[in-house]
Amino acid sequence: MIVRTGGNRREFLRIGAAGAAAAALGEAPKTARGAAFQAKNDRPRLALIGAGGQGSGDARSASRFGDFVAVCDVDRLHAEKARDSDRIGKKKAEVYEDYRKVLDRNDVDAVVIGTPDHWHTKIVIEAMKAGKDAYCEKPLTLTINEGKQIIETVENTKRILQVGTQQRSDHNKVFLMAVALVRDGRIGKIKKVTAAIGGAPSGGPFAKETAPSELNWDLWLGQAPKVGYIRERCHANFRWWYEYSGGKLTDWGAHHVDVSHWGLGKDQTGPTTIEVVRADLPVSYKDGWPTVDDQYNTATTFLVKATFADGTPLEIRDDTPNGVTFEGERGKIFVTRDRIDLEGGAVASIYKNPLPEALLEDLRHGKGLDDHFQNFFACCNDRGKPASDVWSHHRAMTTCHLANIAIRLGGRKLTWDPVKEQIVGDDQANSFLSRPQRAGYEIVV
CATH class of the missing domain: 3.40.50.720 (NAD(P)-binding Rossmann-like Domain)
Structure with missing residues (x-):
């Protein structure tokens, strides 16, 4: 469904997920060996x-x-x-x-x-x-x-x-469309990007129990500290504990911060500063570590500003509708999983001027608009670069991890060197670039 509103001073276009490809992507480039392993x-x-x-x-x-x-x-x-x-x-x-x-x-x-x-x-x-x-x-x-x-x-x-x-690789093509429009300059120089990822729950104190017989609790913990079994530490709730995850900042952040980096062309770099505008942790912390072990401990609300070397700010926040917003000098693009909203410069040419196939192919590393697993198996077949590669993902996750480090250290402003991949002038913050690993479960390259 497509809905248009607007006037002389403001143009607005909302494209539902089903219409995204037809609206701007044109004829998709063919996938190299896209039917891998079908026989x-x-x-x-x-x-x-x-x-x-x-x-x-x-x-x-x-x-x-x-x-x-x-x-x-x-x-x-x-x-x-x-x-x-x-x-x-x-x-x-x-x-x-x-x-x-x-x-x-x-x-x-x-x-x-x-x-x-x-x-x-x-x-x-x-x-x-x-x-x-x-x-x-x-x-x-x-x-x-x-x-x-x-x-x-x-x-x-x-x-x-x-x-x-x-x-x-979303089936709806809305994220690829948003990134391509930004990369193609349809809304001009980017002034600001917002990744809205929602907040996280607080919970506890939780009771310590005997682990169920079907669960190997010690093996589940792995590199993480040895602690008594709490049901809420395990399975779907693990993401609300810094010992096992990074809360919403690495859950939904892994998606929307990635799209933000992708649109900005920051796949091989990162921010130079991280500032915590506001954040709430559900338990007390000392030197970056929670002081209790029976409650969720990841940030529940937050607004973190990551600024790149060219001055472009990326805000990661919990309190606005889920999605990514690119604000440019000539318009604005908001994208979420069910739609893309366009304002200004991107609207005028969206139907008259389809996005260049060469740009779309480059964004997909030479492959067409396959789903994520088809892309994976095609790459297993031809040894090409997957749609979501480790190099770009590492850079997006670095921004998410830096945000969590800053929050855990009481909202401390961090200066990041994206070339050396070190926090500048802060030994305590740098200690969080890795984590303690329990004996017998160490990561060895």
């Missing part, structure tokens, strides 16, 4: 590591292109459910608790990783070192240094790694 005798053998809700959802999507021979989860019930799924294990896949046994299998070509965030880096690195291509859910990292470790491993092993930031 039955050419279907890759896959393994699912982390079979909760998101992991199983990813596996169902991947099953169009490959066959799962193994499923793994530290929660036995999750693994068994995935094994018995008609679209994943088909009652044939082997069940594992320890992912290392999966990686030891020579018959696994690629892995789909849907574990909690704090496990992503270690499993991705070990999977690539074991010769597997990998699709891993976002956010790929828990710290900035982990991104550098993954990049080193990708470059050394030459494996394909697709990150689960599917907005780079």
